[in-house]
Amino acid sequence: MTTLSSNTSSLLNIHDLSIDFRTDEGLVRAVDHLDLNIHPGEVMGLVGESGSGKSVTAKTIMRLNPGNAMIDRASRIQLHHDQKSIDVLSLRGQQLRMVRGGLVSMIFQEPMASFAPAMRIGDQIVETIQIHLGHDREKARRIGIELFERVGIPFPEQRFDQYVFELSGGMRQRAMIAMALATQPRLLIADEPTTALDVTIQAQVLDLMLELREQFGMAMLFITHDLGVISKIADNVTVMKRGEAVEAGPAEQVLFHPQHAYTQRLIDALPELDELPEPPAERPEPLVSIQNLSIRYPLAGGGMNRTEFFTAVDSVSLDLPRGQIIGLVGESGSGKTSLGKALLGASPISTGEVSYHTEQPFCFGSNKTLKRKQLAKVAQLVFQDPYGSLNPRMTVRDIIAEPLEALKMTRSREETDQRVIEVAKRCHIEVSHLRRFPHAFSGGQRQRISIARALVCTPQFVVADEAVAALDVSIQAEILTLLKRLKQELGITILFISHDLSVVANLCDHVCVMKQGRLVEQGSVRQIFLNPHQAYTRKLIKAIPLLKKREPVGESPLTLKAS
Secondary structure (H helix, E strand, O other): OOOOOOOOOOOEEEEEEEEEEEEOOEEEEEEEEEEEEEOOOOEEEEEOOOOOOHHHHHHHHOOOOOOOEEEOOOOEEEEEEOOEEEEHHHOOHHHHHHHEOOOEEEEOOOHHHOOOOOOOHHHHHHHHHHHHHOOOHHHHHHHHHHHHHHOOOOOHHHHHOOOHHHOOHHHHHHHHHHHHHOOOOOEEEEEOOOOOOOHHHHHHHHHHHHHHHHHHOOEEEEEOOOHHHHHHHOOEEEEEEOOEEEEEEEHHHHHHOOOOHHHHHHHHOOOOOOOOOOOOOOOOOEEEEEEEEEEEEEOOOOOOOOOOEEEEEEEEEEEEEOOOEEEEEOOOOOOHHHHHHHOOOOOOOOEEEEEEOOOOOEEEEOOEOOOHHHHHOOEEEEOOOHHHHOOOOOOHHHHHHHHHHHOOOOOOHHHHHHHHHHHHHHOOOOHHHHHOOHHHOOHHHHHHHHHHHHHOOOOOEEEEEOOOOOOOHHHHHHHHHHHHHHHHHHOOEEEEEOOOHHHHHHHOOEEEEEEOOEEEEEEEHHHHHHOOOOHHHHHHHHOOOOOEEEOOOOOOOEEEOOO
16 A cells, blocks of 8 residues: 655645445445545545545545444544644534534535535525635625636526526536635545536636635645546545555656556546547438427516526537437537437427437427327436436335336346346446445446446437546446447447547547537537537637646646647
């Protein structure tokens, strides 16, 4: 095990941290004798595959692990502030509340599960600022709205007064980042903070974090599976595998001269942009056709004789070729998810229609009724937020089996179990885990469960909405390989909605670009990435966070590892 040496100037010192979880199968070791030091102003990157213990470590610093977590008696977590040493594991009551959200703040991986759904987002942020900074409500509101603007939330004053379910996934994540930064913490724990963000907002948020680091001397523990992001933001990197720190050191040393085979495997799994596929000679016939489709949502505050609308999708016409993977990209709020859901009958269609060219063709839209069971047998959705879409009271087996049973696609429980086990193995879910519940899994593991549920009834069309956003690079590579194989073996058509353009470049046959509800550009992968016509598309591609080395001061700040 590689460790970082103890230093009295540390802001945070973790020594010999070991954590076990009580489960039905017995004790499971999540963190194994971990040593970690973070100094004032330092950005420590914590990387590793899903289930390696990264998030468990972060939550232990905040004392947020569930009741079945058992911390070894020899474990120590010391927080140094104002020449005082705080024993984090012994804190209780008011002392613990002042550390949480005050000295230490956290950006959670799943903001939908972190915000109170019945309170306006702005009220939650105002309350946090008042408790920890002592400002009056008016000043706290000004600070919150300014942070909304700085993290790239459009119309910040209006968004500040909305509820969490009214925001897109990317906007929810930005709101969570704003709340974590609001108290100017000494240590910011960022657990996959940019997972749900498009590349341009991600770059903006990372720049903001670095700016606040310089302004307030704030340290960061930055947890991510995105090594391109780590190369931009981290000073030092610790690599975890199955609860242990297997490699640690300066970011450039770990990322570009790794000593451990596991670290090298993570780096080798990164998608690259140097081998873009040639477009097919002939474009196949469409499986799904979209004609002049618009989606408008009513806004609150309309007068008695008028209704105001927000147009999420604006007159989109598009053919999705049979047996291809079509990438749908664009910034958060561009209408990608609304369009994808409309193809599955999950978003209201204001004008236009969707046609499926299956053995028994059918269409639906603003003037045609949708037959949901007919659609469900040929089309499925992989959700963006697996935690919110998985029933917490159902086992993994029952979650995956639910579409089969609802559509009566199997004749017995034994046949259902056989199909569930087959798809679980394809998605790298251990058969022994099928008896567990969603809360027992990491974010990446839950996403695999969501993918398995969508694939279990062998659909012809799948909408994958940020389906690999929560996955570490090695598991992401496996899932992308699985999707490619499904396309080849089953002729399945996939609409792949993503903000990660490097993934889109390596997976998709065709790319569509959306901006503010409109389809602004489409073409083959090579055309879009090598010769984009729109300035907006060029901006998205330029912001892709590839693994990069930092140049010395005075030169270009970043350069590609390989071109």
